[in-house]
Amino acid sequence: MRYYVWAAVGYNFKSKLRFYEVPTNINGKMSMQIYRDEILEGVVRPWLDAGQHFVLEEDGDSGHGTGRYTTNIVKA
Numbered sequence: 001m002r003y004y005v006w007a008a009v010g011y012n013f014k015s016k017l018r019f020y021e022v023p024t025n026i027n028g029k030m031s032m033q034i035y036r037d038e039i040l041e042g043v044v045r046p047w048l049d050a051g052q053h054f055v056l057e058e059d060g061d062s063g064h065g066t067g068r069y070t071t072n073i074v075k076a
Contacts, residue, residue: 015043031063
């Protein structure tokens, strides 16, 4: 098991730190399911529901749903 932390920063803003666990996999990266469940649903969705305006910028991490996947739960 690996432990990770996530945060958002911006102009006059910083989120609380979000700690989460990732089951060990071959490359040690966060899966799309963990990203969707822990970050998008757990942190970002409440901001959207509250009507907050922001730009979510992601890097090219495969957990963010980048690349060519036959099933992409993040983009869905």
